[in-house]
Amino acid sequence: MPKTKQIAATVVAVSLIGSLAVASGVQAAGLSLGALVASQCNTCHGTDGEGAQSVPRLAGLDADEIFESMKAFASGEDTASIMDRVAKGYSDEQLHAVANYYSEQ
Ligand code: HEC
Structure with missing residues (x-):
């Protein structure tokens, strides 16, 4: 995989993990x-x-x-x-x- 594509894929993966963490954090707090x-x-x-x-x-x-x-x-x-x-x-x-x-x- 060319380096720029790899970086883009990593950025997408990291931001997906980030939004999942926020969503489950909200639910964990019962809000x-x-x-x-x-x-x-x-x-x-x-x-x-x-x-x-x-x-x-x-x-x-x-x-x-x-x-x-x-x-x-x-x-x-x-x-x-x-x-x-x-x-x-x-x-x-x-x-x-x-x-x-x-x-x-
Ligand atoms: C920065 C302060 C501020 C924030 C933040 C704010 N309001 Fe207000 N709200 C006001 C003021 C002041 C009024 C009176 C109308 C005006 O001058 O804008 C008002 C009026 C209202 C009214 C009309 C109520 C009535 O009986 O006439 C509603 C409904 C309302 N706000 C809902 C909300 C909701 C929902 C939020 C959050 C998403 C919110 N407001 C966030 C200051 C605020």
């Missing part, structure tokens, strides 16, 4: 996808989405409401000081997972 995404929201929205100062509470809101709200922020349909940028960083799967997570808090 669902929703909880994982929520850990990036809680810095502003408070522990378990209880809300903090001027940041609204998410805990106990309807899951569809949270999801639709995120889509509206991402599309610019809803104006926001910060959520327009935050909402663009997640896939629909991640948004459904985090919406379900907060609705159950």
Whole structure:
């Protein structure tokens, strides 16, 4: 095998092992996808989405409401000081997972 191909194959193998390790690490820690995404929201929205100062509470809101709200922020349909940028960083799967997570808090 030419050296560059060998290096490329090694890089692919190493990154595959890396992502498997991350995936099993998440499962080992018992974190669902929703909880994982929520850990990036809680810095502003408070522990378990209880809300903090001027940041609204998410805990106990309807899951569809949270999801639709995120889509509206991402599309610019809803104006926001910060959520327009935050909402663009997640896939629909991640948004459904985090919406379900907060609705159950
Ligand atoms: C940097 C701080 C910050 C982060 C991180 C953040 N939010 Fe927000 N969020 C806000 C603020 C502030 C508002 C009020 C709207 C605005 O001004 O952007 C808000 C509003 C919302 C609303 C509307 C709630 C309502 O009742 O109107 C939802 C839903 C929401 N955030 C979900 C999330 C989710 C889900 C995440 C994580 C993926 C997240 N936010 C991460 C600061 C943040």
